[in-house]
Amino acid sequence: MDEMRYETPESLEDAVALLAAAKGETKILAGGTDLLVQLRAEMIEPELVVDVKRIPGMLDITEEDGGFRIGAATPSAEIDEHAGVKKLWPGVVEAAELIGSVQIQGRASIGGNLCNASPAADSVPAMIVAAAVATVVGPDGSREVPVEDIATGPGETSLAKGEIVASIFLPARPAHSGDAYLRFIPRTEMDIAVVGAGISLTLDDDGTCTDAKVCLGAVAERAILVEDGAKALIGTKVDDDALENLAAAASAAARPIDDKRGTKEFRTHVAGVLARRAAKIALDRAKGN
Amino acid sequence: MSQALKNEQDLKWVGTRPLRPDGVDKVTGRAKFGADMYVPGMLVGKVLRSPHPHAVIKSIDTSKAEALPGVRAVVARDDFQDMPSEFVPAGEMLVNYKDIVRNVMARDKALYDGHAVAAVAATSAAIARKALKLIEVDYEVLPHVIDVVEAMAPDAPVLDETLFTAGVDPAPDKPSNVAKVVELGLGDVDKGFKAADVVIEREFDTNPVHQGYIEPHACVASFSEDGQAELWCTTQGHYVVRSHCAKLLGMEVSKLRVTSSEIGGGFGGKTVVYLEPVALALSKKANSPVKMVMNRDEVFRASGPTSGANMMIKVGAKKDGTITAAEATLKYQAGAFQGSPVQPGAMCAFAPYDLENVKVTGYDVVVNRPKVAAYRAPGAPISEYAVECVLDEVAEEIGMDPIDFRLKNAAKEGTHAAYGPKFGPIGLVETLKQAKKSKHYKAKLGPNQGRGMASGFWFNIGGETCATLNINEDGTVTLLTGTPDIGGSRASVCMMAAEELGIDYDKIRPIIADTSSLGYTFLTGGSRTTFSSGMAAVQAAQGAIEELCARAAKIWEIDVDAVEWEDGHAKPAGKNAGDFEPLSLADIARQAGKTGGPIAGHADINAQGAAPSFGTHVVDVEVDKETGRVTIVRYTVLQDAGKAVHPAYVEGQFQGGAVQGIGWALNEEYVYGEDGTLENPGFLDYRIPVASDVPMIDTVIVEVPNPRHPYGVRGIGETPIIPPMAAIANAIQDAIGIRFHELPMSPPKVLKAIEAANGGGE
Amino acid sequence: MARVVLTGGLKNFTGGETELELDAADIRGLFRLLGERYPKLKPHLEEGLAVAIDGQIYQDTLIEPIGPDSEVHVLPQIAGG
Amino acid sequence: MAKHHVTTTINGDPYEFLCEAEETLLDVLRDGLQLTGSKEGCASGDCGACSVMLDGRLVCACLVLGAEVEGREVETIESMADGEQLHPLQQKFLEHAALQCGICTPGFLVAAKALLEKNPDPTETEVRYWLAGNLCRCTGYDKIIRAVMDAAVDMRGS
Numbered sequence A: 001m002d003e004m005r006y007e008t009p010e011s012l013e014d015a016v017a018l019l020a021a022a023k024g025e026t027k028i029l030a031g032g033t034d035l036l037v038q039l040r041a042e043m044i045e046p047e048l049v050v051d052v053k054r055i056p057g058m059l060d061i062t063e064e065d066g067g068f069r070i071g072a073a074t075p076s077a078e079i080d081e082h083a084g085v086k087k088l089w090p091g092v093v094e095a096a097e098l099i100g101s102v103q104i105q106g107r108a109s110i111g112g113n114l115c116n117a118s119p120a121a122d123s124v125p126a127m128i129v130a131a132a133v134a135t136v137v138g139p140d141g142s143r144e145v146p147v148e149d150i151a152t153g154p155g156e157t158s159l160a161k162g163e164i165v166a167s168i169f170l171p172a173r174p175a176h177s178g179d180a181y182l183r184f185i186p187r188t189e190m191d192i193a194v195v196g197a198g199i200s201l202t203l204d205d206d207g208t209c210t211d212a213k214v215c216l217g218a219v220a221e222r223a224i225l226v227e228d229g230a231k232a233l234i235g236t237k238v239d240d241d242a243l244e245n246l247a248a249a250a251s252a253a254a255r256p257i258d259d260k261r262g263t264k265e266f267r268t269h270v271a272g273v274l275a276r277r278a279a280k281i282a283l284d285r286a287k288g289n
Numbered sequence B: 001m002s003q004a005l006k007n008e009q010d011l012k013w014v015g016t017r018p019l020r021p022d023g024v025d026k027v028t029g030r031a032k033f034g035a036d037m038y039v040p041g042m043l044v045g046k047v048l049r050s051p052h053p054h055a056v057i058k059s060i061d062t063s064k065a066e067a068l069p070g071v072r073a074v075v076a077r078d079d080f081q082d083m084p085s086e087f088v089p090a091g092e093m094l095v096n097y098k099d100i101v102r103n104v105m106a107r108d109k110a111l112y113d114g115h116a117v118a119a120v121a122a123t124s125a126a127i128a129r130k131a132l133k134l135i136e137v138d139y140e141v142l143p144h145v146i147d148v149v150e151a152m153a154p155d156a157p158v159l160d161e162t163l164f165t166a167g168v169d170p171a172p173d174k175p176s177n178v179a180k181v182v183e184l185g186l187g188d189v190d191k192g193f194k195a196a197d198v199v200i201e202r203e204f205d206t207n208p209v210h211q212g213y214i215e216p217h218a219c220v221a222s223f224s225e226d227g228q229a230e231l232w233c234t235t236q237g238h239y240v241v242r243s244h245c246a247k248l249l250g251m252e253v254s255k256l257r258v259t260s261s262e263i264g265g266g267f268g269g270k271t272v273v274y275l276e277p278v279a280l281a282l283s284k285k286a287n288s289p290v291k292m293v294m295n296r297d298e299v300f301r302a303s304g305p306t307s308g309a310n311m312m313i314k315v316g317a318k319k320d321g322t323i324t325a326a327e328a329t330l331k332y333q334a335g336a337f338q339g340s341p342v343q344p345g346a347m348c349a350f351a352p353y354d355l356e357n358v359k360v361t362g363y364d365v366v367v368n369r370p371k372v373a374a375y376r377a378p379g380a381p382i383s384e385y386a387v388e389c390v391l392d393e394v395a396e397e398i399g400m401d402p403i404d405f406r407l408k409n410a411a412k413e414g415t416h417a418a419y420g421p422k423f424g425p426i427g428l429v430e431t432l433k434q435a436k437k438s439k440h441y442k443a444k445l446g447p448n449q450g451r452g453m454a455s456g457f458w459f460n461i462g463g464e465t466c467a468t469l470n471i472n473e474d475g476t477v478t479l480l481t482g483t484p485d486i487g488g489s490r491a492s493v494c495m496m497a498a499e500e501l502g503i504d505y506d507k508i509r510p511i512i513a514d515t516s517s518l519g520y521t522f523l524t525g526g527s528r529t530t531f532s533s534g535m536a537a538v539q540a541a542q543g544a545i546e547e548l549c550a551r552a553a554k555i556w557e558i559d560v561d562a563v564e565w566e567d568g569h570a571k572p573a574g575k576n577a578g579d580f581e582p583l584s585l586a587d588i589a590r591q592a593g594k595t596g597g598p599i600a601g602h603a604d605i606n607a608q609g610a611a612p613s614f615g616t617h618v619v620d621v622e623v624d625k626e627t628g629r630v631t632i633v634r635y636t637v638l639q640d641a642g643k644a645v646h647p648a649y650v651e652g653q654f655q656g657g658a659v660q661g662i663g664w665a666l667n668e669e670y671v672y673g674e675d676g677t678l679e680n681p682g683f684l685d686y687r688i689p690v691a692s693d694v695p696m697i698d699t700v701i702v703e704v705p706n707p708r709h710p711y712g713v714r715g716i717g718e719t720p721i722i723p724p725m726a727a728i729a730n731a732i733q734d735a736i737g738i739r740f741h742e743l744p745m746s747p748p749k750v751l752k753a754i755e756a757a758n759g760g761g762e
Numbered sequence C: 001m002a003r004v005v006l007t008g009g010l011k012n013f014t015g016g017e018t019e020l021e022l023d024a025a026d027i028r029g030l031f032r033l034l035g036e037r038y039p040k041l042k043p044h045l046e047e048g049l050a051v052a053i054d055g056q057i058y059q060d061t062l063i064e065p066i067g068p069d070s071e072v073h074v075l076p077q078i079a080g081g
Numbered sequence D: 001m002a003k004h005h006v007t008t009t010i011n012g013d014p015y016e017f018l019c020e021a022e023e024t025l026l027d028v029l030r031d032g033l034q035l036t037g038s039k040e041g042c043a044s045g046d047c048g049a050c051s052v053m054l055d056g057r058l059v060c061a062c063l064v065l066g067a068e069v070e071g072r073e074v075e076t077i078e079s080m081a082d083g084e085q086l087h088p089l090q091q092k093f094l095e096h097a098a099l100q101c102g103i104c105t106p107g108f109l110v111a112a113k114a115l116l117e118k119n120p121d122p123t124e125t126e127v128r129y130w131l132a133g134n135l136c137r138c139t140g141y142d143k144i145i146r147a148v149m150d151a152a153v154d155m156r157g158s
Helices: A012-021 A035-040 A076-080 A083-088 A090-097 A110-115 A123-129 A227-233 A240-253 A264-288 B023-028 B063-067 B097-104 B125-134 B148-152 B189-194 B238-249 B276-286 B296-302 B342-348 B380-397 B402-409 B428-437 B489-501 B529-556 B585-590 B647-666 B724-736 B747-757 C008-013 C027-037 D025-032 D088-095 D105-118 D124-133 D142-157
Strands: A005-007 A026-029 A048-051 A061-064 A067-071 A133-138 A141-146 A151-153 A164-170 A177-184 A195-203 A209-217 B043-049 B055-061 B071-076 B087-090 B093-096 B116-122 B136-141 B178-186 B198-206 B218-223 B229-233 B256-260 B290-293 B309-317 B323-335 B358-366 B449-458 B463-471 B477-481 B508-512 B563-566 B569-572 B599-607 B613-623 B630-640 B697-702 C002-006 C019-022 C049-053 C056-059 C071-076 D004-010 D013-019 D051-054 D057-060 D073-075
Touching: A012 A026, A012 A048, A012 A133, A012 A164, A061 A083, A067 A083, A076 A090, A076 A110, A083 A090, A090 A123, A090 A177, A090 A195, A090 A264, A110 A123, A110 A164, A123 A177, A123 A195, A123 A209, A177 A264, A195 A264, A209 A227, A209 A240, A209 A264, A227 A240, A240 A264, A264 B747, B023 D088, B023 D105, B043 B125, B043 B276, B043 B296, B055 B116, B063 B071, B063 B125, B071 B125, B071 B276, B093 B097, B097 B238, B116 B125, B116 B276, B148 B309, B148 B323, B148 B358, B178 B342, B178 C008, B189 B309, B189 B323, B198 B380, B218 B276, B229 B238, B229 B276, B238 B256, B238 B276, B276 B290, B309 B380, B323 B342, B323 B380, B342 B358, B342 B380, B342 C071, B380 B402, B380 B449, B380 B724, B402 B428, B402 B449, B428 B449, B428 B613, B428 B630, B428 B697, B449 B724, B463 B529, B463 B585, B477 B489, B477 B529, B489 B508, B489 B529, B529 B563, B529 B569, B529 B585, B529 B599, B613 B647, B613 B724, B630 B647, B630 B724, B647 B697, B647 B724, B647 D142, B724 B747, C002 C008, C002 C027, C008 C071, C019 C027, C027 C049, C027 C071, D013 D025, D025 D051, D051 D105, D057 D105, D088 D105, D088 D142, D105 D124, D105 D142, D124 D142
Parallel strands: A005 A048, A026 A048, B043 B290, B229 B256, B323 B358, B477 B508, B630 B697, C002 C071, D004 D073
Antiparallel strands: A061 A067, A067 A164, A133 A141, A133 A164, A177 A195, A195 A209, B043 B116, B055 B136, B071 B116, B087 B093, B178 B358, B198 B309, B218 B229, B218 B290, B309 B323, B449 B613, B463 B477, B463 B599, B563 B569, B613 B630, C002 C019, C049 C056, C049 C071, D004 D013, D051 D057, D051 D073
16 A cells, blocks of 8 residues: 655646556546545545646636637636636536535536546536537647547546546537536435436527437436437427427436436436426527527 | 422523523634544544444454554454443443443444444554554354344344343243334223224334434543543533443543533434443553544444334224324334334324323344434334324324314323323423414415424433532632533523522533533433433522522621522521621622632432423425425424523524434435445435525424423423424325325335326336 | 332233232332332332333432322333433 | 645645645644644535635535645634634624534534625525535524524625
8 A cells, every 4th residue: 555646737748747657546636526535435545646726727717719618627616607608508507506515616626527437427418418528638649529428437437548638618509509407316405416417409590499419417327418319309399299208218218227316217207307307498598599 | 309480570591592601612613522632642543344234253363453553552352341231220221231342342243334343543544544454354244134124034134142032921932133022001902993983004114314413423532551541522421421431441430530522413322432432442552542533434334323113003083083092013123232212112102192092012123233322302203203194194084184183182281191101281282282373384385285294292301410500709600510512501501590599691601520520410312401400500509599698697697597599699688687788699709718618509419300392393395296306395393392491592402303304204314235234324325404405494482381390491302303204294195195104205205106196106 | 009000011020910009108119019019020120110100200219209199100211312 | 654745824824734645634724733623524525514715715624635725725714703803603603593512613604604705695595505515413504594694684784
């Protein structure tokens, strides 16, 4: 059991070099709200922890091509308070606002929520339906990865050794579109999502849905895009029938497990309910544009 | 002992809301709780816990841990002497030290996930953690049993081969997990059920719930080379800790001085010992002070909770609402060692009602879970939940308002309680009447909303209690009591002393004395502190007044009988009336030395005369029929306090109890995996209510004074947790027409029932 | 003579008897007489039991007086949280 | 063991301390500096008893590494009163009997102060949601919420 090293590199290159050179388990520290819990519970015993918050850009939100680039270590609270992001992708901000308490939001980062790879991460379905793209930097340079391709399973990511998510890009939103995220938890706050549903949809001038994305959290090994859910909406006026079809598609796509947070049947049912409810909110937002 | 109650209009402090004496310390972070003590040379102690729910401990090898630099002591089963199996008094409780020693440190078997197996003391927490990993324990894993009904089955794994069911005749010849059968009754239930127009019989299941205090168990033990020891710990009763630790360590009681820290919540869970004997043993071995603090995982796995239960309740009533018979079978989980609160559960089950025919049978059953500890009105919330649900159904069946139905059967002064004796003056009827006429009960409900109500009963207790009241030379007062202050009792006790002495409340400084500074005092619990320590403080004040009068007599050179105490002053009376200017307490205190020495009052009593507190709760819920989530929309607690000494803290007890009950009703539960390990040992997944889960909790304090207490106090802390579970179940029924017979009524269960009712299920 | 009621499982030690009349001046006297009458009950007296005299429950005390017409219940002790 | 040397500001005062990489800010505050007003209820960010301000943000000290506060500013319950003058929130907590056992109180006060600095006129619902990260097992929250609302009125008036 070796002593854990803690490093605070001031550039991405240094961070990547540290991670690449480490022999044992490495962890990236941004907000630490998952990492410190795992450390304390001795679930992990990393050789190296790299605190990335002193790297320029890691904590910044900048406008880019009509969208926003969010530094991966930016805490949820900063995103919640960012008027521009809130206006552009309210569903993403709603999801970020749901991550834990105010105290947690003061630390929990968007990149950490993504890379911790919990199937129940709130911000992930919201980012997926916003077509967010992660910028991944590693020993071999930089690559752009759709957010849905980062997590591969509980606690597992597609990142190679030495790779870091540096930022997440939320693109410009098409006209007449809206997004929303809802989750179900037993209490009103402080729980991990039992089911999460993110929706974005785009309408044409007469209110017919031309594009949609439906993503569910906590009902599979990672957040899943529900193609049939999108199909249920596209080409409709998002009327009650379409919403019922969406709900059915969401429930059909859910492949949850029974655990201490909910049963299979509960999650399956509620996935449909939340998808329908979130779609209504997204629809209202799209119409308001 | 019985004395006339004070006239309401004469009261200056009792019934007001002054700031608590310990308040500033608690809002500035100064107050020292269990883990806030740091002493020079202190080591850190940590416990190794069983990962198995049931296993023979074949061997424990601590040699590698002992060899680790920085490790100063390791203890395991052989460091604690085995004790005979007998129930012996420890203060007011009966305890079996054979079980206590085994719970503190497993001997032949580990009996639950989290059972302590060994402990280390080291120079740092990191070294202590490393050392735990070096301890080698050879377990032979045994089949385990978690469920109470399964544990009673003939083929269940038996936890203790020496456990034979007590309370049955003839005594069984085979060991089992049923430790005890208790029964009580009145009249003839068979006859009663025959006379009924409506009989409802239902089966209920409840889950264990944890007290959920925010402060984990913590202590600092310091054993000296001369065999004396000091112990600092967070506890509801440091004298009880002293009894247990002295017994387990083989010490003379006088050699162990226990100081209670401020206590960060207890609710019954801090009435027993876990770390304290271990810290003492480590300290003795290491010859250094040892601090031990549980983490939250340990709190959930190895302390508390209260029982889960399986219950059968049967109630019969006539069409006019008269209950003709009531019967209950209660099966309570005790955890790994016998001693569930099934006895008080059985006694309380039907206590609010005037019944001719009652029969209750209770089973105390061991299972592979942590040994249960007291939790707020231990046993009563479980049985009364089930009974109050059935009563609601009976009322519905005969078409009566549930409050009217209860009023028809409510216990009053002179009613024989189902457990035997007659009640004195009690306030159940008043709580019901006030509930019925409350705005809440008449308010209109919204869509998907429902309203429910339920009542509850708890005995309240007294017990051994001491107080010393020192009159200081400047006329201020130091008041020593031995009951840790969990919820503002320093204030209420000082208020009664101030009232008695006739001086200002802020002239009295309360101290919670350590075990060497005051006589044996039973713990803070059972709703006894304001009652018993208040009674002792009043008697101590009366003793001091007697002496103050004697001193005034000496100063005036008159007969002591010619001195009376009024409004904080000694006054000449009788034939000397008007002869001298009255002397204030401060005037006499200044001359104390010259008139015979310092002045003090003492009371060392076994407080008797506790009186029950009844409560009625009304709750409105809203049910999301698509997700099964239940939201508490409105809540009112009505309870008889006897006399509310500090009404703000009485309201606080009502509100806190109600919200604990809301948690119990909706989300709190122990989730065990197939392997018998606890899956939710943390506040993330053991879901106690958060601020946004609940509305304001309205309160109505009913005051039917207890004639046996100088200020009419009953004790109010236990009762508020009893009615919420049934009130909420009844409200859910009102909202969606479905009756639940299982706690918690969590969203998956509620949704499943809704779907089944809609034909979605079977 | 005080009327004495033995509640609950105590009847297992009294051959099923639950009610009797006794002439006891206080709780100590009550326990002494009960012990003499029911030897099987003797080990269970004094510890673990409470006594209600005319409705008022007393615990852990032997000295409370019992009146000649008192109604006395012998019950299990009550603790609390 | 190699320890990190950390220079930081706590409650306006300069501090230097040594800590191991694994140690949290809460460990450092309590065990190292004996600033024990911040309490450990869970060590997993679920109870809020260790709430402190870090560079003006409300955080759980149990979820921050001690080494992370190098060059940063930490505020704890110990600096909430101004000399002998209690903060209005502290005063209102006493007046409303908004504490019973008091273990959660420092965390609630730090969190409530952060709320009122950001939103001087919160609704009851806003107060309840903001304080959802602070568990109280004694009070049922009623009196805490009232104390915070009442303190907000006072603070707006002054």
